[in-house]
Amino acid sequence: MKPCAYTRRRFLAGGLALGAAASLGADAPDDLAGLAREIGWLPGAPDRFFFLQATDLHASELTSGALKMPDKFGGRNFVDDMNTLRPAPAFVALTGDLIAATSRQPATWPQAEAGFRRVNDLIVARLAMPCHMIVGNNDCSPEAFHKVWPDRPLTWSFDCHRLHAVGLYGYHTWRPENTNHAGILLDDAQLAWLARDLAAASGARTLALFTHEPLKDPDSHRIRRQLAPVLGAFPGEIWNIAGHNHGNAECVVRIGGKPVRVVETITPVGAWTPDKGAYRLFFVSDGRIVGTGLRWLTKDGEPLRFEAMPSGRMPAERIPVETALADGALRAFMVGEDEAALRQDVAQVTDRVSNLQFRKGAAATYRVPLSARGGTAAARLRLACSARLSAAFSPDGATWQTAEELVHAAGFATCRVPAALRDAQTLHIRLEAPPDQSVQLYGLAFLPA
Known part of the structure; x- marks a missing residue:
């Protein structure tokens, strides 16, 4: 994938155009350019770009579920705001729980297919940038997923300049009786693929590892044990970009002796009830993530404000x-x-x-x-x-x-x-x-x- 290269003039023009349409808090950056300045990311170099993350859409929760909304995402939604960003993001990653109420029980798969089609029509098809997706504990049906997106892999990787992105599907080992919140785990073939993939990406400065469940959670103890050798051998920085817990949080967890920076993001419509939510922006310079920001929106996708999350200070370390x-x-x-x-x-x-x-x-x-x-x-x-x-x-x-x-x-x-x-x-x-x-x-x- 070839990411966008930004000139300062193009960046400021695009950012100010976005800011003019936004309703912003008094102390918040007033546009995309202001957000980048507060973080310390300045355009100009060819290896500078940014990407987006949105998570836990629960798009099938229309009449039931904690985040239920009639005609959810059917009108204006966060995609419309993403599409106004100028310059355009390099890509967006949707990190699981695209829908809800899906398990390894085959009886849940027909409604999962209908939910995935809703995601495709109201979210993916409307995006004006490349989109990469993984699934989570609430939508873990590859069978239904591939009926809607037959050519999309559940596990993937690509390079964006000197950043290496990997998306993991951690539910292949689940059995129907495992129910929900069982924790992510790779099978032998997936683990071997990841080891080969990261060995081939040894020149990358940063690994952006997308999982639905954060690697710091108690439920992730088994995958931490699996990942320790391969992450420990990766020479660059490691970021784990996740959702699942419906909140914004950052910490560091050590896996294989390596500090892994774990970033969690709220849903686009709120935490556990529809209110206001956000998607996240990640700013990259010369292969390193130099900061992130939140784009806050109403549950109906109306812009509220930006919030800068500088990365210069490492967050607290979490003991597994x-x-x-x-x-x-x-x-x-x-x-x-x-x-x-x-x-x-x-x-x-x-x-x-x-x-x-x-x-x-x-x-x-x-x-x-x-x-x-x-x-x-x-x-x-x-x-x-x-x-x-x-x-x-x-x-x-x-x-x-x-x-x-x-x-x-x-x-x-x-x-x-x-x-x-x-x-x-x-x-x-x-x-x-x-x-x-x-x-x-x-x-x-x-x-x-």
Whole structure:
């Protein structure tokens, strides 16, 4: 793809034309040129361009769903605003959940096809720039996707000067019973393709890695483990551009020893109710992303303001759940990895690839040999979980002792293993969700006293 090259005169003329039509906040940049100046991106060099991201359209939510709107995107929408940008963006990436209510259950695929056709007619066909798409947890039907776009790959890559862009489809390994929010994961063929692709792109200064679910999320622990070798070998900067959580956020997470800058963006119509939303602009200079900005719009696509998000200061680093779980532990087990060998009875919970979902009051039991616990020194149990789980211990699976001093804070629950059971050759552990709350379990670890 050949991106736009901007002269200063062309850029300022286009930016001021856009600003004249916009309704802007008092302290916001008043046009596209002002946004770029605030970020520190100036036109003139041939390797300077910008691209756009929009995410979580949920275009099929017309009469139901959190972001439901009658005739959603049928009138003016964010595409009309994107098309007014002068000079034109190099491309736009739509990062998943184009529609809603779709899973790996075949019964959901006919409505998915209808939803994708709506996206094509109201969004993609109206865009005046190249468009690249991935799908998310709410639209993970390649079958329906390819009925509408038979020639569009679900996983793709391309170069834009010295920026290398990759879009990943992370739901190929899902089974119908995995339900939603199971976490993204690559199969062996996808992982091998990515390794070859990044090896061939070693001259790029930046990798823009588009995923639906952010790589910093707990649900992404398995794909972080997969990506560690290939991202660790990439010589340039790495940005993970995502959606899923319906909010604007930035952080840094380390994968394979490399700092990965994770950027999340709100939906074009709002967070969890239709109100105002945004799409994001990424400014690139000599192969590096030098800043981003938000273009705020009403839910009906009327322009509100620009907001600059300079990239000179690195955002806070997020400690991955698997790193925090293993901190100081004798042994740690993440769900879907080594943890699976310890399962004894998980009939009441749902296996969601990267977590076990405990519905209200549901329980699961583990059978953990002494060697797997790290020996008799294992005096405490730590759980990585979304909410409080109760725990009980047994030497035989028949008589149970309730956990002592169970404390839940910041996504982890910790309790003491009864002293009389610490040298048991096999320790049975029963975890149970409260009767009024569902809980996700991501892993468990054994700690010394």
